[in-house]
Amino acid sequence: MNLIEPILAQAAAITQLRREIHAHPELCFEEVRTANLVAAKLTEWGIPIHRGLGTTGVVGIVQGRDGGKSGRAIGLRADMDALPMTEFNTFAHASTQPGKMHACGHDGHTAMLLAAALHFSEHRNFDGTVYLIFQPAEEGGGGAREMIKEGLFEQFPMEAVFGMHNWPGMDVGKFAVSTGPVMASSNEFKITITGKGGHAALPHNGIDPVPIGCQIVQGFQTILTRNKKPVDAGVISVTMIHAGEATNVIPDSCEIQGTVRTFTFEVLDLIERRMKEISEGVSAAFGAECAFEFLRNYPPTINTPYEAEFCRRVMAGIVGEANAVPQEPTMGAEDFSYMLLEKPGAYCFIANGDGAHRGSYEGGGHDAGPCTLHNPHYDFNDDLIPLGGTYWVQLAEAWLGHQPPADRPMPGKA
Template sequence: MQLIDSIVTESPALKALRRDLHAHPELCFEERRTSDLVAERLRSWGVDVYRGFGRTGVVGAIRGRDGGQSGRMVGLRADMDALPVTELNTFGHASRHSGKMHACGHDGHTAMLLAAAQHLARTRDFDGTVVCIFQPAEEGGGGAREMIKDGLFDKFPVQAVFGMHNWPGLPAGHFAVKAGPVMASSNEFRIRLKGRGAHAAMPDLGLDPVPAACQMVQAFQTVVTRNRPPLDPAVISVTMIHTGEASNVVPEFAEIEGTARTFTTGTLDLIETRMRDIATHTAAAFGVECDFEFRRNYPPTINHAAEAEFARGVMVETVGADAVHEFGPSMGAEDFAYMLQARPGAYLIIGNGEGGHRDPGHGAGPCTLHNPNYDFNDDLIPLGGTFWVRLATAWLAR
């Protein structure tokens, strides 16, 4: 493993910064303290700082020895927001804000990109411009989309953009990447059924929405098993059913909510159409009214082949071929998808290990993403920073 010496030297300070971010998590579009800290560090290193993209986003433009005159630009993106999760860890840098936690490692993503920015700003041993994108609101707010709407790629017309996420279960010191779909689209549905309340001992006097809701939940799974090709991955998960207030009352209303995930728009169109048909006709069969809502959130994250292969080459040069893997697509979602719709690029994975890195005082549960026992592996900071530097300089040198 070939790490950059100056990044290794600075890693204790960046570890402290990462832990400070972990102790002070901020939810989507609330990342004011985080953004101020990022901007202050970048300016202290002589980086040109731009703000106002996606409300709380920060962009650091690092121009090389040519002053950026070549027009070559490459974008590196890190997300900054936390999750509405109550942390169970009790170590010294655990969250100080109840109900908020860096349970996905965005604090570490920020630290890795800052490590790269510090080295690039000191050396500027490249021609062109490295655009460091510190993005808010990945966790449901669509911060990437909002930064683009605010002119991110108009101001910084990068030729390629790359994002990187830590991955528990993949050993520390390992990377993964693949061309094509790597993360699914994220979509939500909400179905409200209206019946007619009655005494539970006399259900014939009412119109019970509960049997209709139960029938729908079962029928939705036939969309996955019977309406789409078996080799085309898709998920329909009903995650909430709300109905009733008393055991002896037929309720007036029932609500069903959940998520649908696909890798292609065609499959998503099919799922939405079939779910609407099932909900509407099942409700009619039970004599209740139906209000069906289907909201499309993040599109699928689809890596561009040339950029994914380029990143793979840099990974191999950094950690060796045995530590570089094919990333199996995940049904999770990622709003970096919007950036890949706007520019060529790739979404990359860096291993976070199995959780043995956590300080004493961590929770008893697993160190997995979106888990209250999670913590980012600080050993990744010099590795991630080194990789970002080598990726950016190699891209600009092409």
């Protein structure tokens, strides 16, 4: 493994920053303490900053040995927010905020980019500019979208943008990246069927919305099996059905809610259209009214081909060809997708291991629970800090040290 020695030498100090962030988690758009820590460190290291995009976002501006005169630039992004859940670990750096926890490793993402920032401040081995994007509100708040709306790419023009997420279950020392969709779109729906309530013993006097809702839910599965191409991925999950208050009363209404996940906009368009047609059509057939709501949250995360392959070559130079592996697409969602709609780039995974690293903590403080994402037993593996920092530095130096082809594919709907 080819780690950058100065980053390795600073790993213990960055680890302490990571654990400080972990102990003080903040939810989306509330990352004031975390943003202050990031801003203070960047300033201490002589890196100019811009604050306030997306409410609490921080952008560090690192100019190379040419003072940025080349006009070329690359963006590196890390998210900062935590999740609204209670941590079960009791080690020394466990959350001090009840109901808040860094259960997805954004504390580690911030730390890896800080490790790269410290190295950049001392070794500017590139011509151009590296923008260090510390983003708020990935966990449902759409912080990337908000930073873009407020002028991220206008104020900090860059040729490409890159992101990274830790991935539990993969052996430490591996990276994963692939071309095309790597994370799904995230969408929500709410369907309200309004019938005519009445006595359960006299169903002929009313319009029962419950069997109508059952028909609709069953009908949704035909979208996946009969409307969508079998080779295209798509998931419709009905997760909530609410109706009625008493066993002998036919309710006036029935409410159905759930999520939809797809890797492409075309499949998403198809599913939304057919869900609406089925919901309204079935309701009308039984004499009921239907209100259909569909909320598109995060779009699919789609890596552009040239940038994904470029990342893979950088990874292979650090950990070897065998450890730079294809990225298996996941139905999880990620708001870095908004950045990849605007700029070419790639979102990769860095292996977080199986959780055994928690056994090295002085005094213990964790139990046998799984170290998986969004789990109360999770903790970021600090061994990744020098590896992730090395990747960020070598990626930026390699990108700014070559000229990408002008005719390479740009972002677009997959």
